[in-house]
Amino acid sequence: MADNPLHGDVGRRTLLQAAFTVPATAALLGATGSEASARTSSTGGDDSRFTIAVLPDTQYLLDEGGSDAEPVRHTLRALLKRDDVVFLAHLGDVTEHGTEREMRTADAVFRTIDGRMPYSVLAGNHDIPGSTDDQRGSTPYSRTFPASRFARMKTFGGMEPKGYNSFHVVKAGGREWLVLALDWRVSDRGLAWAQRVIDDHRTLPVILTTHDLVSADSGRAELSAHGQRLWDGLIRRNDQVFLTLNGHYWPPGRTTLTNDHGNAVHLHITNYQDRYYGGAGMVRFYTFDLDRGVIDVETYSPWLLTRGDTVPETETARLTGDADRFSVEIDFRTRFAAFAPPVLPKPRPASAVLVKDTVAYWRFDAAGLPAAGADGQAVAPGSVARDLTGNGNDLTVQHLNANGAEVLTWSNEHHDTQPAHASLRFGGARNPDRGAILRAAETAPVNRMRFESGYTIETYLKLPEPFEGDHAFMGVLSWEGRSGDAGKTAGWSPEEPTCSLNVSGERFLQFVVYPVPTDADPTSWSHAIPTGRWTHVAVVNDGRRTTMYVDGAKIARNASEESKGISTLGKPFVIGATQFALRYGHGFYGWIGDTRIVSRALRPEQFLTAIR
Template structure:
């Protein structure tokens, strides 16, 4: 996982050049491996010989943001909560050993991150829970793939200071380290059987591999679990395993020739997968990758619980989060789930332990059957007393007006009403007024390979956006000068806003499925034009030739919000998301709060982990436009967006989620004024029903009295009858609606006194169509001339009294005589 500062477009933090998507024919024995759901494991009440191996995948963001994000928000970080939970439940879950998979910290040169990691792992020290650690690429000072562990200046490596042999020797299972001190091995005992854990450093040398061979040779009867930061990857489908060049090197030089290695576990790659390979002895080796650093809150505390069920010949793997169940309920989001249930997150690996170990440990024996299902027990422990997040209402909009129109909206670009290719010079309106966007001509833009057809408006849009269209930018290629963009005019009011009272900027974004890092890394969706390095008072930023305000996507598919605040001397302030899915609509909200001097990025409603502090507002180049669909580099547009952009709004203050574009307009304020009650005198003549509601909504009245009206800009509505109501019993209900979405009805009924009729129980409907002065009767469908209406109603109505039913407080407003 790369650092959270802008990187040059040509540089990748970790290199997978030569990574092999599929291994050579016959190398992967997937047909011999059938993962079954964890629910098909042994019954919970079936006792067996069992233990749990606990796995801590990449903890880097927990360490990095412990002091400035997690501690202020929660009082602890997920790493600390993970280790506390493991220590507390070691006996209940029969946990003999915990292994950490590398990337202990995110920035190896930042001591505060090592302090956070030290605090977390010291919990295991204090509880005498054995564990292993090994450095990942973020734990060494130079993770260049061309270097191995013997190329480092070991006197400068912080891992050795914090987790080297001097610390490891105090762990009860520790047996030794390689000459660099970066790799280590442990021997733990569980259910009467010893196991060797070989924890290898990032990019081990041939010398370290020789050391690993010697360790295995010195323990010829022990099954070996190899843990290291990188072995296998996950394919683009986010499910299938993918071999890597380095993983194959480990396989060829160490794994396949050592039959004792039956299981490898690694992190590094975002997600999870597993496969089984066949070694030189014709035996299986299960390989598992698990890493959640790009999930909500840097991994949301997910760890692996590997239940070894020796009695039933299975390893049951489940992904669980002690952090989710520890957090206060009011801070939980829809992303906070105690367990992940995906195909590679809960599964069972069948393994006949005795048969698999027979070649080197023919005396292997199953321990006494005293343990129930430990996977089920872990679930019971985590769910005991847990209350999940409150349900989140995510109603689809009823129509294109179904959003919260807030005061302080400076610009709101919507694409409804447009379709097809966006011509050069064609404008998209700002519905807030004064800041229309116009497509810049190809010649003017400098995009020598762009085509007019690269920009289109179509009906594809996000589910929660009330704008039923979006603008899509196709064929963007940063290496081929192909990009397109829209911009505000030089005199647009929004160009010179400093946002001293904070801001809320929202957009719906989708990355095209054709996205690749080589062609689209650092592409931009929304920016303020200019060169931040030329702005007065701004500290020089070697990555900062772009605009003073940028919303874009990194080379690792992370959303980035980068801004020079209104105090330019503070320099760049950056927010980062986790990895974003391709071909999926995402809602992004950037909220700058002057009260806290913090900027928070929300993706689909959830705050990201890496947020910016100590900043208010925005610096800008006077009269420079806002650009939609491209960025700038050294005063030249480029870095075109490859995908679609939905409605985008800029507001001059902080909005909470109830006011975002994902929220629906409030339909609860409907009133009917002075609705008649009870039994009214025969002389009463009602001609009009009126009330208040949401401007622009349609009022629909149904029942004995029917009609519609549109609420005016002052929030008033009025339904006028074609003639005054005559004697009879009436009932009606009124709703206000935005398209398909309606409010709860306001219902009422009343009686106008009159003579009894011969046919009681029949109530007429009085529709408000009145075009020809006629009224239709609901019970017959007959249409009578106006002159006959009184007689018809008198024949149909009973003069009974029905009390009024209303749901809301009413003001004055029914008119009559």
């Protein structure tokens, strides 16, 4: 990795000079001018991270001809110890021959979790007469796992009349998930039943489990003959089905197909009966992380992890190959939007967020920017963004240098928690420098406030995806002027303004301020903020030190130096760029939403993100 330019004053000086210096012919501007890590659902307050356990083909361990059921029992006991596991799905071939004797063993094994953990079971070809479909009559399997066994589970939704197809509704991550457990061979009648279940739960994402769907025998995962039937007859036309899980074949594998709605469906095969000790109760964990937009998958045998004395045991206990340990990236909100659009907070009026000591509050809907129009419409120079506190800190639009209308447009994009459901899209760029700013009038009160008792500065921003071009140290907001004119000489440069929030080339947020009583420039640095996703930023000063929060989380690299107030010079406050040597270079590149300044330190629960 190249040297980090953020470490040390020399690197910072070099980059900032390059970022803010403009050609000598540039004129001095002296005139007036969805995604937080929302969770996938608005319902409930569940944790956004949970796990569904998957147990495949236990047949060699539940074989009356000679086997050992203890690894399966151990696995089930281990699942009970994990607080994050919300459901267990068995993929069929519970037993080797499906006899009464084997099913009695299976019954005893599963009593380990009966009443303690919800689960589904489905029939594999070894559990029932393999030449029959789901319309077969009673079998030892159906008598061992009847609807009455599952009826006590809160997740259980119902079973097809013949007893070989069932469904569960699992509540996790603030929403409900439909788990369909389908027989080894699904008949037309079974497909019709499954379709009715999906139709009755039109807003729920579906995880489909069955025994035979995908094979990886050829080295690449592909639909089996029966899998093709399920794909054509059920999966591809139902956009709710996003993940399928099956056993039966080995080795394990996975593939992704595109359904009739143009969305990805992830098809995974997991089966370890060919491994040491018949798979040793191997279980696969699908950990959903809704905030990160991934499903993290890992595979191991809880039983073997307690042993590990021999080579077969140690090499089988935990599997780390590409087919056994991986992550699936899913933008859950976007993937499920067609059938389960998120219910977002409604816009909040300015009066709802004008907390005590609010100095200024700007928003870019019709209430805050009367010139606001349709999404993508240009915001003309001279347009005014009103300070909704009534304190007189209105901002006026100016273009930097010679620019087209695209440098500032109105947008209906916004952070989920943002009071106003609108923002401004800034089209700033370098080489040649261009951009737009929203600038306070020369007489605006915010220009000369010094905030010696503390302050909170909040804004919402979003960087484009892809993040193209060189936008190093573009300004988000600042006060104009030179720190040197405030008598500050010990900081990085007397040519930089006395307070600014910027974005480095590495997408680190930089908040630099020159306090009132001291000759210093305490600077805070965030981590690299994401692209393509809204971010809330809050800078809080309690009269002694400054703390930056990103999406409500305190960053690590807050300035340790004492910091009291802001050495403002009576010059205009600006959104959209930062001066250097009294000149603007390029402007901000991305979206900026609601921005608020309060003349005291706020707690995180008082930020604009707080939904009351």
